[in-house]
Amino acid sequence: MTGLAFELLKTDGAARRGCLHTAHGLVNTPAFMPVGTAGTVKGMLPEQVKATGAEILLGNTYHLMLRPSAERVAQLGGLHKFMNWPGPILTDSGGFQVMSLTGLRTLDADGVTFRSHVDGSKHRLTPERSMQIQHLLDSNITMAFDECTPFPATHEQAASSMRLSMRWAERCKAAFTERSGYGLFGIVQGGVYEDLRAESVEALNGIGFDGYAVGGLAVGEGQEEMFRVLDVTTPLMLKDRPRYLMGVGRPSDIIGSVRRGVDMFDCVMPTRSGRTGQAFVRRGQINIRNARHAHDERPLDQECHCPTCTHYSRGYLHHLFKAGEMLGPMLLTGHNVWFYQDLMASLRSAIEEGRFEDVATAWEAGLAQGDIPATDDPLKTTAPVEV
RNA sequence: UCCGGCGUGGCGCAGCGGUAGCGCAGCGGACUGUUAAUCCGUUGGUCGUAGGUUCGAAUCCUACCGCCGGAG
Numbered sequence: 001m002t003g004l005a006f007e008l009l010k011t012d013g014a015a016r017r018g019c020l021h022t023a024h025g026l027v028n029t030p031a032f033m034p035v036g037t038a039g040t041v042k043g044m045l046p047e048q049v050k051a052t053g054a055e056i057l058l059g060n061t062y063h064l065m066l067r068p069s070a071e072r073v074a075q076l077g078g079l080h081k082f083m084n085w086p087g088p089i090l091t092d093s094g095g096f097q098v099m100s101l102t103g104l105r106t107l108d109a110d111g112v113t114f115r116s117h118v119d120g121s122k123h124r125l126t127p128e129r130s131m132q133i134q135h136l137l138d139s140n141i142t143m144a145f146d147e148c149t150p151f152p153a154t155h156e157q158a159a160s161s162m163r164l165s166m167r168w169a170e171r172c173k174a175a176f177t178e179r180s181g182y183g184l185f186g187i188v189q190g191g192v193y194e195d196l197r198a199e200s201v202e203a204l205n206g207i208g209f210d211g212y213a214v215g216g217l218a219v220g221e222g223q224e225e226m227f228r229v230l231d232v233t234t235p236l237m238l239k240d241r242p243r244y245l246m247g248v249g250r251p252s253d254i255i256g257s258v259r260r261g262v263d264m265f266d267c268v269m270p271t272r273s274g275r276t277g278q279a280f281v282r283r284g285q286i287n288i289r290n291a292r293h294a295h296d297e298r299p300l301d302q303e304c305h306c307p308t309c310t311h312y313s314r315g316y317l318h319h320l321f322k323a324g325e326m327l328g329p330m331l332l333t334g335h336n337v338w339f340y341q342d343l344m345a346s347l348r349s350a351i352e353e354g355r356f357e358d359v360a361t362a363w364e365a366g367l368a369q370g371d372i373p374a375t376d377d378p379l380k381t382t383a384p385v386e387v
Numbered sequence: 388u389c390c391g392g393c394g395u396g397g398c399g400c401a402g403c404g405g406u407a408g409c410g411c412a413g414c415g416g417a418c419u420g421u422u423a424a425u426c427c428g429u430u431g432g433u434c435g436u437a438g439g440u441u442c443g444a445a446u447c448c449u450a451c452c453g454c455c456g457g458a459g
Contacts, residue, residue, distance in 0.1 A: 037421050058420075096420045104422090117422040148420070187420090218419045246420035253419070268421045275424045276417085291414070329424050 004141070004183030004210040006242045010352055014234065014261040015360075017351040020242055022088040022140040023181025024080060026055065029242060029263040030347055032254065032340045033058045033090060035271055038067070039083040042271055043326075043333040046085045052306070052334070053341035056088040056140075058266040061133050062097040066116050066123065070136035078138030090141035090266070093130045093172075095165075095187070095215070096148050096247070107147065109164070127171035131184075135177055143213060144172040146187040151219040158191030165189045165215075166203040173207045183210030185244060192221055194232045201236040211242040214262070218248045227256050234261040251280060251343055252367055255360050258347050270340050274333030277321050281339065283369045286314075288332060293318040296374040306338035307331075314374075 005021040020027040034041045034049055037060040041049050049057070059079055064070060076082045079089055097105075097114070105114035111126030130145035146165040149158050169186045176184045186209035190196030204212060214233060217226045230245070237243055244264035245257050254265055270280060277289040281301040286293070288300070299309035300317070308317070308331040320328030343363065350359035 035421065042421080043424075060421080063421080090420095092420050097422085100420095100422080143420075146420095213420080215420070244420090249419045265419095267419050268423095269419055272418060272421065272423075272425085276426090277424095278418080287416080289415090324424085326424065333424095 003178050003180055006211065006240060008240060010354075012351045012354050012356040013259065015258050015347070015351050015356045016261055016263055017348055018242065018263055020088075021181070022056075022183075023179070024086060024088045024140055027088055027264075028055060028348060030254075030258045030344055030351075031056060031264050032344045033264065033266040034337050034340075035266055035268045036060075036083065036085070038063045039073070039079065041333075041337070043275060043330045044271075044337065046083065048307075048334055049085070049337065050087070052338040053345060054337065056090060057085055059083075059089050059091045059137060059139065060094075061091050061130055061137070062094040062125075064137060065094070065125075065133050066118050070133040074136040074138070078136075080138060088140045089137075090185075090244075090264075091134045091137055091139035091143060092246075093134065093143040093145040094125045095130075095143070095146040100148075109167075111145075127168040128175040131172055131175040131177075140182055141211070142172075142176060142182070142184045144169045144184065144186050144209070146189060146215055148219070149189050149191050149216045151191065151216070151221050153191045155191075155193050155196070158189070158193055158196055162189040162191070162196050162200050166200060169204060169209075170207050173209070185209055185211040185213045185242075187213040187215040187246070188233060189216050191216060192225055192229055194229075197229060197233045198236055201233065205238065209241070211244060211264075212237050213244040213246050215246045217245065218253065223253060223256070226253070227260065230257060230260040230262065237261075251340070252364060254340075254343065255347065255363055259356070259360055270336035271333050274336040275329040277328075277332065278336075279317075279332055279339075280336050281371065282363075282366045283371050284367050286371050288314065288317050288328075289321050290318075292374060295377040295379060298374065300332075300335055301339065304335065304339060304342065306335050308335040308338075 007019045008016060009019060010017040018029040020029060033056050034054050036057045064073055073079055073082050080086055105112050111124060113124045115122055127145040134142040145168050147161050149161040165187060186204035186207060188197060188200045190200045217229060234243060242263045243261060245262045247267055248257060248265055249267050250269060277287055279286050279288055279300045282303055293314040296314035298314055300314060301309055312331060317328060317331060346359060350356045
C-alpha cells in the first residue's frame, strides 16, 4: 500500500493539485491519461504523445492478453519497452469488458469466462489472473478486477454487483505483488445509489489500496447524475490517495469532476473522436467533415499551439477527411490529445494559484459558446439575380 | 454504311406492363475504464427525345439523337 507515493500539493475548494510518484516517473494531477488500448495510442507516435504533455498512458489487460499475450509482452521487455513509452502506465483490469462484451461472456462468483473477439477462442479472467497479467505487463498502476455495473440497475442489482466487485477487490489485493513505484487501485461501484457508494468506499478502505477509482459512471446516467454521485462519493475518500474517474470524459465532464475532487481521468473521446472527424476546441466541438470548413484558412483552435494548429488549416484537414487520407485522423487525434492536456495543465495551475473556480468557469463558458463561423467562401459563385 | 448492345438522381447500377430502388458521392448526426480510421440518418430522378399500343409504360412498338463494340 505504500508502493505508490501521492503528494497532495494544494487544494482549492474540493479541487486538488497533486503529484504521483511511480517507478517510471512523476504524474502531475489532475491528469488525463490518453488511451493506448493495444499498446499504442491510435494514430500517434509515443514521442508525439509525450509532446502533448501527457505523463501517463492507459493500457488494456483484455486486449493485450488476447494479442499478443501478457507473456509475450513480458518476454519483449514489458509494456513500456514494448511500445516505447518509458513513462508511467496504468492498465485497466479487463473488468469493463465484462460489461461491454455482453453475449460473449459468462460471469460466476470466481471470475469471467469469455470468447475472444479476435478468433472466438475461450478465455478466463479472474481477479488473480488479472493481477498476474498486469504484473507481466509491468503496469505502474494496476486496476482491481471488477464488474462495471450497467445502467440502469435497480438498487438490488447494483448492490449485488458492487459486493461481487468488493469480494474480487479483496482477492486482487491478496494476489497483487507489491513493489516500490507500483500500485494497486480499488474501484468504487454502487451505481447511482449513495448508500452503496458509501458501502463500497468503506469496503475498499478496509482492504487498503494505493488509490481509488470510481467506476460505473458515464454509462448513460447523464452528466448531472454523474456529478451527483461524485458529490456524495469523493468526500468519503481518504484525502491522501489519488482518485481516478474511469472512462471520463468530455471536457465539461472533466472540469466538473476536478471541481468535485477527482485527480485522474482516461477516455477514448479525444482519440476516437479525432479519428472520426470530431475536434475539441475552446469553443466546443467541431466536425471537420462539415462543408463549412472546406475554405476555412483558420486552424482548428486559434489559441492552440499544437503542431496541427500551428501548421494546418481547417480547409486542409477537411480535405484530408473527405479524401479518406490517414493523415486526417492522425492530425485531429494529435490536436485533441494536446487540447485535453492543455485543459489539464490549465486546471492544475489554476488550483496552484487558488483561482480554480474562475478558470473552470471560463473554460465552461467557452465550451458552451460554440464555434465561430468562417467568413464567406471567396470561390463561391454569386447566383444570377435575374431570371 | 450495316449489325448488335446500351442510354434510369453527380457517378456506377437494379427494376423490364401497374405511376422508381440500391451502392458510392453529397449533406448531417453519434461516439465517455476502445471488439470501432466506426456506426447511424438523410437531400437529389419521373427513367435520352418524340410519337404509338394499353385501363395503365422506365418496362412493348416506331422514329430520331447519343455512346460503345463488331463488320465493311
